[in-house]
Amino acid sequence: MKYDTPLEAVGNTPLVGLPRLSAAIPGNLGSDGHGAGAVRLWAKLEDRNPTGSIKDRPALHMIERAEADGRLTPGCTILEPTSGNTGISLAMAAKLKGYRMVCVMPENTSEERRELLRMWGAEVIPSPAAGGSNTAVRVAKELAAEHPDWVMLYQYGNPDNAGAHYATTGPEILADLPTVTHFVAGLGTTGTLMGVGRYLREKVPGVTIVAAEPRYDDLVYGLRNLDEGFVPELYDASVLSTRFSVGSADAVRGTRDLLQQEGIFAGVSTGAILHAALGVGRKAAKAGERADIVFVVADGGWKYLSTGIYTAATTEDAVEALQGQLWA
Amino acid sequence: MAIEVRIPTIxxxxxxxxxxxxxxxxxxxxxxxxxxxxxxxxxARLVDAGELRRFVNVYLNDEDVRFLDGINTALGDNDNVTILPAVAGGSV
Structure with missing residues (x-):
């Protein structure tokens, strides 16, 4: 495949079948050439995007739409709250297009993310660990008010975030796998699930859209007031069929299984997504239903290598290593 | 009938x-x-006017009860219920 510029290489990622993990689903027996029974798992490898995560899609789309309608002009400063991947994607695009990039990022994210942002020339403003991404959003909104000339693309509320997935990720999945029955992705800004979910619901009657939401340890939730929670402006519950909360242990186990069973080296949030995908897979196998379950590999494991989770002797040791970190 | 309920720090x-x-x-x-x-x-911290409060998320065996039957969701023995504040998460 040939592209004229690096930015044009965003998207068109591989969709790969996972015969071993599919065959290991209880009750999913038989052979259809795919090496598994009626329930098949498929991974959409979004780590193959230029900066290594699914966020290249919304980042580039949000920038190009802002350029098209005049919100973003040469010499502008882009501001964004991010736990890493969106910031990294925006920073790469900003560097190539000549914008200054400022990221607000929780201080309890991995060193690799910070280094990657600096590498692409972004300035990083740390936000307190307590409150995680909620606090980063609040700090970014305060900075936006102080600097009215800065452009906050604001992935949590920008329809072009979901729009990127409606226009590209959704159609790619349907073209590669017209028999898709389930789509499973992580729930953060909700952009992936809203965009792909809306597209597939229009094209595939009865499709099931499943959200996997990270559940952190107490340090991350801290003493948050229940009246001051955060629900992204993009979120529309009617697009989802269901929503699972996945804790660190299950996310780490999923990440390690994906590596051991299928050789896919993914980030920790992907382990959480796989955990939810296996849950719906077991349900389908138990009910004797056919299922083609597509889940998102949101990024590769490179940014999480320093946590030691891939080589820890046990899942328990790996979970211990992740304590207090924002892993998604 | 015992149901384990996980309580958030707050x-x-x-x-x-x-x-x-x-x-x-x-x-x-x-x-x-x-x-x-x-x-x-x-x-009173969880429920207002007979509905779950907006920023309170409740999960039955890790599944969001808003996609089940909300506050009327049926429970069984050995179920576990997790209460969490709504947060911005995911690989953002």
Whole structure:
């Protein structure tokens, strides 16, 4: 495949079948050439995007739409709250297009993310660990008010975030796998699930859209007031069929299984997504239903290598290593 | 019928600091009433006008009850219920 510029290489990622993990689903027996029974798992490898995560899609789309309608002009400063991947994607695009990039990022994210942002020339403003991404959003909104000339693309509320997935990720999945029955992705800004979910619901009657939401340890939730929670402006519950909360242990186990069973080296949030995908897979196998379950590999494991989770002797040791970190 | 209920940090003032408590009830609504009998005040932090509060998320065996039957979701023995504040998460 040939592209004229690096930015044009965003998207068109591989969709790969996972015969071993599919065959290991209880009750999913038989052979259809795919090496598994009626329930098949498929991974959409979004780590193959230029900066290594699914966020290249919304980042580039949000920038190009802002350029098209005049919100973003040469010499502008882009501001964004991010736990890493969106910031990294925006920073790469900003560097190539000549914008200054400022990221607000929780201080309890991995060193690799910070280094990657600096590498692409972004300035990083740390936000307190307590409150995680909620606090980063609040700090970014305060900075936006102080600097009215800065452009906050604001992935949590920008329809072009979901729009990127409606226009590209959704159609790619349907073209590669017209028999898709389930789509499973992580729930953060909700952009992936809203965009792909809306597209597939229009094209595939009865499709099931499943959200996997990270559940952190107490340090991350801290003493948050229940009246001051955060629900992204993009979120529309009617697009989802269901929503699972996945804790660190299950996310780490999923990440390690994906590596051991299928050789896919993914980030920790992907382990959480796989955990939810296996849950719906077991349900389908138990009910004797056919299922083609597509889940998102949101990024590769490179940014999480320093946590030691891939080589820890046990899942328990790996979970211990992740304590207090924002892993998604 | 014992149901394990995981309590977020912010609500542990009602449970003497306990991270998890046991409760009973055929539905989530009944469970919250049962919890309130032993931990007075906790129900009002979770429920308003008969519905879950906007920024409170409740999960039955890790599944969001808003996609089940909300506060009327039926509970069974050995189920576990997790209460969490709504946060921005995911690989953002």
């Amino acid at each position: 609500l542990r003032t009602y449970t003497d600091g306990a991270k998890a408590v046991e409760g009973n009830g055929a539905t989530l609504d009944a469970l919250f009433a049962d919890l309130d009998a032993r931990h007075p005040g906790i129900r």
